[in-house]
Structures are given as structure tokens and as C-alpha cells.
Amino acid sequence: MTTSQNTEKKKSGVFGKILAWLLIIVFLTVGGFVYYKYYFVFGEGVKSGYLNFAVKKGNLFKTYEGKLIQEGLRAQTGTGVSSNEFEFSIENDSIFKILELNGGKYFDLHYKEYHGVLPWRGNTRYVVDQVINMK
Numbered sequence: 001m002t003t004s005q006n007t008e009k010k011k012s013g014v015f016g017k018i019l020a021w022l023l024i025i026v027f028l029t030v031g032g033f034v035y036y037k038y039y040f041v042f043g044e045g046v047k048s049g050y051l052n053f054a055v056k057k058g059n060l061f062k063t064y065e066g067k068l069i070q071e072g073l074r075a076q077t078g079t080g081v082s083s084n085e086f087e088f089s090i091e092n093d094s095i096f097k098i099l100e101l102n103g104g105k106y107f108d109l110h111y112k113e114y115h116g117v118l119p120w121r122g123n124t125r126y127v128v129d130q131v132i133n134m135k
Contacts, residue, residue: 036115042125043113046132047086051107054090054099061120064090066099066128068107089122091129098131108133 049068056064070084088111090096099107110130117125 038116038118041112042115046110048108051103063122064096088126088128089124106135
């Protein structure tokens with residue numbers, strides 16, 4: 001083996017290591033972003049109000065969605081006044097069945113808030129995972 005061939009192998013080895021590290025960094029960065037955007041729980045809490053509806057809908061992914069009408073009024077940016085509404089997705093079918101059978105009742109619902117929406121998780125960033133109280 002000549003020295004030019006030996007130098008060429010060293011250069012390709014260095015290039016391969018740099019490329020491998022670059023791919024690892026890109027993969028970890030994209031993975032971290034996806035986790036933060038779609039799986040990191042940004043906030044959680046309880047919302048209370050009268051259940052307006054609970055439906056199962058979707059073209060490709062059938063998800064459970066609902067809406068609470070909260071007490072009080074909120075001023076719109078234009079003219080007029082509207083009610084406070086909380087639109088949410090529902091985590092599983094057992095919670096959906098409780099909501100579906102008790103429309104119009106007053107609920108306290110525990111929810112998790114995410115930064116982004118996944119089509120198989122629902123249409124909103126708010127995902128109800130527990131019924132705390134029903135009146």
C-alpha cells in the first residue's frame with residue numbers, strides 16, 4: 001500500500017465519522033422536537049361546564065370529540081358577547097360512553113394540553129383523560 005492510498009483511507013474514515021455524528025445529531029434533534037411538540041404534556045387541569053355534545057367523527061381516524069359550555073360570558077373581539085366554550089378530544093371510549101349517555105349534565109373534566117395535534121389522538125390540543133365529577 002502506498003502513502004497516497006493510506007491518506008485516502010484516513011480521509012474517507014474521517015468523513016464517515018463526521019457524517020455518522022451529523023446523522024445522530026439530526027436524528028436526536030428531530031426526535032426531541034417531535035416529542036416536545038406532540039407528546040410532552042404542556043399543561044393539565046380541570047374544566048367545568050355543561051356538556052354540549054360528545055361525538056365520534058373523522059375521515060381516516062375516528063376520534064372522540066366534545067364541547068363544554070362554561071358558565072359566564074366572554075367578550076368577543078368584534079361586537080357582541082358569547083359563552084365560554086371548551087372544545088376537547090376524548091382519550092378513550094369508556095370516557096366517551098359516560099359523556100355520550102349524559103349530555104346536558106354538568107361535568108368536571110380533567111384534561112391534558114399538548115403543543116400539537118395528532119390526527120389519531122383528536123382534533124384539539126386538549127385531551128380529556130378523566131371524568132372527575134358529574135351532576
